[in-house]
Amino acid sequence: MKTVFRGKRITGLLSVLPAASVAFEDEVGNYTFPAKQTLRLQKVMGFKRHSIVKETTAASDLAAAGLACLFEKGWLRREEIGALVVSCSYTDHFIPPVSSILHGKFDLPEDVLCADISQGCGGFLMALTESFLLLDHLEPGKKTVAIATDVLSKRVSRQDRNSWPLIGDAAGIAVVENDPEADGIPTVIYNNGGLGQALMIPAGGSRMPSTPETARSEDRDGDGNLRALDNLTMQGADVFNFMQTKVPPLIEETLAYAGLTKEQIDWYLFHQPNRFMLRKLAEKLGVPYEKMPMNVVEELGNSSGACIPVCAVHNLAEELRAPEERTCCLAAFGSGLMWGAMIVKLGGMRFCEMLTSDL
């Protein structure tokens, strides 16, 4: 898809993190690898801490904490909401959708459209895209709430050194509104479903229901990482090569489509797989490291679809509340496999905050 969304504006961002944060050093003993070898990764990959939900916390809980905050602070009123778009890969239940759970929890008006998107790393970009489209069909003055929330730590093996150290849980919430004065938002999104197995949770769905067999942890790839078929599996080398091959041309294409140069972008707010991958991406693109925040994995963990709002709020909260607008290039890449970018002016936000939830 390649299009320009016109007359839309992100007027607020809120990210929600679980209160519990676990240090990488404290988990070194989880893995089958020598501790010294594992600790070396700390420097290269940027593993320090990651924020993880409690066993009892579901994806809707993080989003609900965020929505409750928005209502309490008066940053959003229930009657202003026209649509609730939620991206999530590990939902509370198969049925009902997370958006409906949130609708019920906050007793939202019955004419609010609720839509769930089953997406991983591209979740926030997809939720924004759906929100922009829906805004054209809502009553004047109505707003769309785009949410990316996930608790994928619950589906990652703690003995999988490829995935566990980097995983995090979070929700990102954007309030999106019509604004005839807003600049266009050039957007380019690609998919290649043939590569989908590179990032996958094999069991737990209708293709392979969970059984005691799928829950058994073992070294399935012969690489020393222990995981079950119920767990997330990531072919790290394939994902890295996909990213290095697809993302730089995507950014070049999106910039050309927007009529902008790389230098005219103030911030490159990308999905946060790990510091090594982002550094290589910045080098490939010829973008200074300083313009591409890459500290989310090391301090908070990779929260899948919520990474982009978490990155924006973690690094730029004050700047995005200031009246001046910044030209930002958002990019997501991952499960699907999908890769997409969006160039959007961000600034003058009513709120841009990080919330910690002890739910």
Add this chain to the structure above:
Amino acid sequence: MKTILQILSGLRPEFDFSSSRDFIDDGYLDSFDIVALISELEETFHILIDGMDVLPENFCSVEAIAATVRKNGGTLD
């Protein structure tokens, strides 16, 4: 070559890299070791290794690593 062998021994001292023909097939290096190796090579040779060169075959032997270092502007002893 000597510098590369020293870096490899620093990463995985339990292996004798001079006796292996393929570090990946022999299980001497996994994907995270390659990432750590790249970091060491970049620091030692003052280079940036292109992301497109981050492939197992470019790090499976001392000769392959030397070629990758040279390709990315490094000078070997």
